[in-house]
Amino acid sequence: MSDSKEFLKLIENQRKGKKNDKFSGTFLEYLELVKDNPSLTKLAHKRLCDAIDRHGIEVMPESDPRCRKIFNSDKVKIYNYFKQDFFGMENVIGKLMRFLKSASLRGEESRQILLLMGPVGAGKSALTEHIKASLEGERYFHLKSDPQRGEPLHLIPRSLRKNFEELLGCKIEGDVSPVARHVLLEEYDGKYEDFEVIETTFSQRARRGVASVPPMDANSQDVSVLIGSEDISKLDLYPEDDPRVLSLNGAFNVGNRGIVELVEVFKNEIEFLHTVITATQEKRIPSPGKNDMIYFDGVILAHCNESEWNRFQSEHTNEAILDRVVKINVPYVLELDQEIKIYEKILGKSDFDAHIAPHTLRVASMFSVMSRLKPSQKCDPLTKMKIYNGEEVIEKGRVKKIDINDLRDESRYEGMSGISTRFIMKSIDNALSDADRDLITPISVMESLNKQVREQLVDEDFRSVCLDILQVVREEYLKILETEIAKAFITAYEEQAQSLFDTYLDNAESHATRQKMKDRLTKEEREPDENFMRSIEEQIGITGSSRDGFRNDVTAYMFAKMRRGEKVNYRSYEPLKEAIESYLISSVKDMARIVTKSKTRDDDQQARYSDMVQTMIDEYAYTEESAEEILTYASNNLWRDS
Numbered sequence: 142m143s144d145s146k147e148f149l150k151l152i153e154n155q156r157k158g159k160k161n162d163k164f165s166g167t168f169l170e171y172l173e174l175v176k177d178n179p180s181l182t183k184l185a186h187k188r189l190c191d192a193i194d195r196h197g198i199e200v201m202p203e204s205d206p207r208c209r210k211i212f213n214s215d216k217v218k219i220y221n222y223f224k225q226d227f228f229g230m231e232n233v234i235g236k237l238m239r240f241l242k243s244a245s246l247r248g249e250e251s252r253q254i255l256l257l258m259g260p261v262g263a264g265k266s267a268l269t270e271h272i273k274a275s276l277e278g279e280r281y282f283h284l285k286s287d288p289q290r291g292e293p294l295h296l297i298p299r300s301l302r303k304n305f306e307e308l309l310g311c312k313i314e315g316d317v318s319p320v321a322r323h324v325l326l327e328e329y330d331g332k333y334e335d336f337e338v339i340e341t342t343f344s345q346r347a348r349r350g351v352a353s354v355p356p357m358d359a360n361s362q363d364v365s366v367l368i369g370s371e372d373i374s375k376l377d378l379y380p381e382d383d384p385r386v387l388s389l390n391g392a393f394n395v396g397n398r399g400i401v402e403l404v405e406v407f408k409n410e411i412e413f414l415h416t417v418i419t420a421t422q423e424k425r426i427p428s429p430g431k432n433d434m435i436y437f438d439g440v441i442l443a444h445c446n447e448s449e450w451n452r453f454q455s456e457h458t459n460e461a462i463l464d465r466v467v468k469i470n471v472p473y474v475l476e477l478d479q480e481i482k483i484y485e486k487i488l489g490k491s492d493f494d495a496h497i498a499p500h501t502l503r504v505a506s507m508f509s510v511m512s513r514l515k516p517s518q519k520c521d522p523l524t525k526m527k528i529y530n531g532e533e534v535i536e537k538g539r540v541k542k543i544d545i546n547d548l549r550d551e552s553r554y555e556g557m558s559g560i561s562t563r564f565i566m567k568s569i570d571n572a573l574s575d576a577d578r579d580l581i582t583p584i585s586v587m588e589s590l591n592k593q594v595r596e597q598l599v600d601e602d603f604r605s606v607c608l609d610i611l612q613v614v615r616e617e618y619l620k621i622l623e624t625e626i627a628k629a630f631i632t633a634y635e636e637q638a639q640s641l642f643d644t645y646l647d648n649a650e651s652h653a654t655r656q657k658m659k660d661r662l663t664k665e666e667r668e669p670d671e672n673f674m675r676s677i678e679e680q681i682g683i684t685g686s687s688r689d690g691f692r693n694d695v696t697a698y699m700f701a702k703m704r705r706g707e708k709v710n711y712r713s714y715e716p717l718k719e720a721i722e723s724y725l726i727s728s729v730k731d732m733a734r735i736v737t738k739s740k741t742r743d744d745d746q747q748a749r750y751s752d753m754v755q756t757m758i759d760e761y762a763y764t765e766e767s768a769e770e771i772l773t774y775a776s777n778n779l780w781r782d783s
Contacts, residue, residue, distance in 0.1 A: 164282065164340035171282060171293050171338040172309070179311040181282060182294055185398050185439045186244035186251050192275040193238070196222040201231075210531035211476065211545065222275060226486065227268065229479030236469045237272075244440075247312075250467060252422050256406070257444040259471030262561030265444040266404075268471065272442065273351050273400050276343040281350070281398060285337040286328075287321040288369075288389035289397050289435065290349065296325065296333035315436040319384040319428060343399055350399030352392035356408035364427075367391045367416050371430045382431040389435075393426045396439045403443035407453040414462055417441065421465050444471075447557055472556025473513045477530040480506040483562055484569070495579040498767040499625075504583040504618050505565050508590055511610045513559030515552035519543055523613055533715040535681060539694075540715055560607065568593045580767055583618050584774050587611060619779050626775055627726035629756040630733040630749070634725070641677070641721045642711035646699060648674050649692040680723035681716060691716070738776040 164174065175181055183191070201208045201217040208214055212231075223234050237255070244250035257265045283290035295317040297305050302313045317325070329335050345351040354366060369391040371381070379385050392401050393416070403409075403417070420426050421441055425434040443466075445453075450468075453459055474480045484502045510529075511522045519525075520543055524534050528548060534541040549555070572581045572589035591611055598604040628634050643661070651658035651669040659666055674692070678684070683691045698714050712718050733753075739746055757768040 163280075164338070166338060167334065168293055168296055168336045168338055169334045172305075174282075175294070175309050175311065179309055182292060182309075182311045182313075184245075184247070184251070184314070185400070186241055188279065188281070188398070189272070189276060189400065189440050190238070190241040190245045192279055193220060193222045193241070193272075196220070206531050207476075211529070213546065223271065226271060227264065228482040228486070229474035229476045230264065230268075230471075233268070233469060233471050237268075240467055240469070241440075247314075252424065253465055253467045254403075254406075254417065254421055254441045254443050254462075256450075256466045256468045257442070257471050258447060258450050258468050259444075260447060260473060260557055260559070260561065262563040263471045263473050264562075265471050269402055269442055269444055273345060273353075273402065276351060276399055277345065279343045280340055281343070282338055282340050283398075284317070284321050284324075285339050286324050287318055288387075289318040289321070289394055290341070291315070291318055291321060291397065291436070292438070293336070293338045295321075295436070296336055315424070315438060318389070318435050319432045320387060320389065323384040348390075348395045350396065351402075352396035352400070353402040353404060354392045356405040357413070364413065364416055365391060365429065367393050367413075368426050368435075369394050369429050384432060387429055387432060389429075391426075393420055393437050393439070394435075398438050400440045400442055403441065405445050405449065406443035407445050407449040411459060411462075418462055418465060470554070470557065472554075473509075473559055473561070475510055475513060475526075475529050475556050477503070477506050477510050477526060480510055484565065487562070487566060488569075493573075495573050495576075495581055496764050496767060498580070498582040498763060498771065499761050500583050500618065500621060501581055501586050503621075504614055505569065505586050505590070507614045507617065508587075508607075508610055509560040509562070509565050511613065512607055513556050515555050517548055517551055519548060519551070522610065523617060535716050535719050539691075564593065564597070565590075578766060580764070580770070582767055582770055582774075584770070587615060587618070622771065622775055623730075623779055624722065624726055625757070625761060626737065626753070626772070626779075627729055627733055629753045629760070630729050631725060632752075638711045638721050638725060641724065642717065645674060645677050645717070645721070646695070650696050652689075653693050653696045677717075677720050677724050680720040680727065683720075734776075737772050 164171075197220075199219040199221065201212070201219055203209065203214055208217060217231055218235060218238070219231065220234055220238060223230070227234065240250055240253075240255055244253070257268065259265050281290075282293060284293050284296070292315060294305070294309075294311075294313045295315050297313060306313055325331060325333055325336060341349060343350040345353075357363075357366070369387065369389040371386050372388045375386045395401075401420075406414075406417075416426060420437050420439075423434075424437055426437045428435050454463060474483065481502045484505065488497070507526065510526050514522050514525055514529075516522075517525050520528070520534075520541075524541065524543070525548060527534050528541075528543055528545055534543075568589040569581065569586060571593065572585040573579075575589065576585055591608070594604055594607045594611065598607060631637060647658050647661070648669040652674070657666040658669055675688070678688055678691060695714055695717055699709055702709050702713060707713075711721055735746070737750070737753075739750075742750060754763075754765060754768045754772070757763040757771075758765060763771070
């Protein structure tokens, strides 16, 4: 009984929360509302733009590494409405919003189709659904008994519109529908000031202001899907040109003042698209039967795959439509970290509760991103992926100087082909279904990807490329794994790394200034330790005459950061960080290898092994099962020949 009361309470609270004071009144009363708030009459593009903007807009701070390394410190707007669901799509969303803002000003874009074009699984449909959802619950006013739910101001005769525009502070564009005109004459005797106006909200489910048109083949294609039809049952009662025979329930009728989505638009026959041309350019749609053209105000949002676009574009007879299209490419994500966020989001919304070992999604993402990259003359795919991710690539003790824009200029339409997000998610699902435990690891995902590539990819050349990429991913993962195991083996890793950094910096400064250095412990003055510096530098291939330059670079870089008041630690200078980590790892590699590979461990080795497993659990989010599986893999693959 107590549960029933609780249920009833929830129901009653929901009802109370509903807006019960929706406007219902005469056209004259509506004019008073408009005078107080002219924005009530905004057109579809403006309404959609405002609905998205209302959630807030941020500018990516210049301190954000992505701003500097990926966007070249350009002003990048982040729209909060998309922030939590779409990753690595700032450019796409930016172009989309620029279109809406321009169309809001009643420019040429307001008479254009917005087309999202991209490969399968790039996020076109998800983006479209999200855009449509932005209107959900937004209120607007329309004429009662009007199936078009048209703007009430359309009642005003053209001869008076200029006067009303001055009084109301807004522009009046459009005409009433044939049905509304008939109601005006028959029920209100032409007294439009008495016409009833009501308030409603956009709702996709209720088919108010949001419509979707699926593709149809030539045999089943019927323009009534777009513009409605005539009610055959009423043709015996009224003549063909009587508005009362109209059944205005097509997509353009439903989507008036909101959004009409055209799914895989170019799968439709060209004749079917003529109505779309009229709707965009003339803002009018044909009326079923023998009635007048009907005014239409709406955002036409279409999407298609690249193959469909290329086919449609190649036919010169389609020029009229192409001229009315604003195309926005929606490529696959090419930023590794953003691709990982996509998988995390999808898994977070599912019932997936298996343990995902560290680096599992990174390994999957490395494979998918590299499959989408075009070959470069400037670097290998792995390096290119890292640069696109904003990472610094070290080569011979220096950050590899490759401009991200040069790489992009090399491949203008990059990201329009490759492995889709869906392919990766299937591989993750398969890895779990093949596992005997609720556990997936980089190893099981790589095995699943290998199987999927061999079985699912039809194109032999692409299959071969993907298998090569998987080998690169495996080698990169082994490097990550070696570093991680060594770090887990080293007690107080961070402290040791910082101590090495401080010692090296003291020695390098002394060498650069040609002055003796003061020992941090004994306070004695002594010459810089050449052997120590070389042991660090050799880790990243710094030898011979290049040593002096490296030491000078390190010293100058660090002191520049200090002058700017920035914090300095062993991670501050990427080449030195890599050298220090390599030094630490190499110092314990042999012992870590012995402990990991040993099938029978003595007490000391068992203690070290247990400590290593515990560190992997505490510091890197492994479970005991996943840590032991990874260590077994390391012993069989990482140090196979040792």
